[in-house]
Amino acid sequence: MGWAHAAVAMEEVLDLVRGFVDVLVLAGGRTSSGTTATWSSDEVKKALRWALFFEEIFKDLRESGHYEDSAAELDAALTELTSSPEFPKGLAGVRSETLSTARVLVIRHFLKARAMSVENLGALLEAVVEMDIDVTCASGVRNACQEYAESILVMDSSCFIQKRNSAGLPARSNELYAEPMIHSRILVKEFLEGLESASCSCLAERGLGTILNSVKKNSVDGASNKPCTPAILKTSQMIDEFLVWKQWRAKCLSYLLDERTIRILSGASLIFKAPKEQWMKVFEPLKIFEESYQNGLVQTMELCFLGLISRQWNPLIEGFMLHTICSVPISKQYNDLHQLLQGTSLDECQDKLLNLEEKDILEYANQLLRRKPSILWLLPPVLIAAAIPPRSTLFQIYLAQIDKQFHEAAPADRKCCCGGDRIEQHHNCEITERIQCLYTFHIQQFHLTLP
Known part of the structure; x- marks a missing residue:
């Protein structure tokens, strides 16, 4: 059957993907000329709204029952598009499933920018919080803002245990977005995963350093005062x-x-x-x-x-x-x-x-x-x-x-x-x-x- 969205043609989606990739490159911390990129909260909001547009397209396709055929045709076109030598290699894996959770991709790129400054981080936090508060206040719930603030404070890694696909994204976009205030949840989740990764790397380096120092100082045998043997000397030389x-x-x-x-x-x-x-x-x-x-x-x-x-x-x-x-x-x-x-x-x-x-x-x-x-x-x-x-x-x-x-x-x-x-x-x-x-x-x- 092929692409079957009632309001948006596949060619329009491909044109928008090209612009979206430029947004992600800027989110990664570099302009097209290679200089350090800076962004305001309004620019972050535009990037997230762009991502929301893609998510809505794929949400409509799922609800209409035409997702599989439409995604297959779009993925074939995306494969050809991303194989171009001019296409950023770090984004060559963009496919329909990626676009289904486009906000995860946007926030992840903002957070992992190499040249993350205090100003850029402030703009990201301001944009995410303001967008969530706008949605919360529009719901008409009494004390919505207070509940929103409290829900952020109690977030931990247990909030984000879910099935993932091979790309590291949620297996289905609606699994991540079933909860309210999703922008903040995505942001906190990425923070926690980054901290966990950094902690594991730090512990691994410290552990390896301790082992190597122990071997080099011939302290493997604890308090033993035995003189260095040729085997230990050879091991130290190899290290x-x-x-x-x-x-x-x-x-x-x-x-x-x-x-x-x-x-x-x-x-x-x-x-x-x-x-x-x-x-x-x-x-x-x-x-x-x-x-x-x-x-x-x-x-x-x-x-x-x-x-x-x-x-x-x-x-x-x-x-x-x-x-x-x-x-x-x-x-x-x-x-x-x-x-x-x-x-x-x-x-x-x-x-x-x-x-x-x-x-x-x-x-x-x-x-x-x-x-x-x-x-x-x-x-x-x-x-x-x-x-x-x-x-x-x-x-x-x-x-x-x-x-x-x-x-x-x-x-x-x-x-x-x-x-x-x-x-x-x-x-x-x-x-x-x-x-x-x-x-x-x-x-x-x-x-x-x-x-």
Whole structure:
């Protein structure tokens, strides 16, 4: 039967979903330009009324008995809409069931905004309370406002025990909205869940910290005064190595998943869609002033490297998230990377890995880096390792820069304070971090560098 709402066409709903998504992006704390968003109570009310409109549509469909067929047709259209590269990835799961509880989605986005200020939180609370009071007073019940205030004070997590679907939303919208003052109930529920999640994380971190400290101090046996055994020493060393690896992995992920990186990645994807002659002109203004030349070159190279990996971004992130601690000594990692340059010709390997657009980007990056290869030290190690093709000229330039740190670099040019001329003398420094990133993407998980 398909879409069967008597008053609203499905095309109108899809158009409204596009606008609703923009509202949710602002609710998440960022404008379309990436700056911090601020909102007033009136703007919050508009967002909630927009959500109410969607809920009313699906309420009408349920009451008319046409929900299942209508939802199926709308979901098919939403799947096509959300698969567009321009559609915000964090909202790609929007479907009819999501829109049936749209106010939950709106309030959740407002509460989880990264840059939640006191003013924004005040606007959210003011809007929710005013909307509920308006409904309460309109009911004509005596002392309605007093009862409303008292009902909020006695809310606890037991108020919200209900069946949920896989998206984390109530299984049916009318289950959540059967109670009065629902805006406040949604808000309190999200507060409680956020506090519970934060408490669990805090307790877990404290518990793990206590266990690790106990092992490292050889206090597992309580009050025992036995001397440290080789097994305990080895365990302590393994924990130290794990903590170093965890710190390195967190640093890499913090760059890859940062909002700034995602915005630059989106910009790079758009820039490099244009012909090479056009996107090269975009970078020319960065070279005009000599004092800003280095910063401009760093920005250009970051765009180039993100352009090289934009096509394989999702599998790259997924693969790196699955990365486990590497027990190979740093000296062997370093030697294996040099062995990687042997055998296959640089150009042959490059041709197999890259499409035409990426070859143009790589050629442009090579030209810039031949003149100033030291710029590589100003870029995140994980970005370079993920972007440069194995056995490529750029890989050779980068590895040569690392080689110089052991034999040719003057003290002023050293990138770490280890003070050794051999790789074994370096530990948990920038040089080992860059070697480990290269090893991860080109040896340990070679398939991540393939398109």
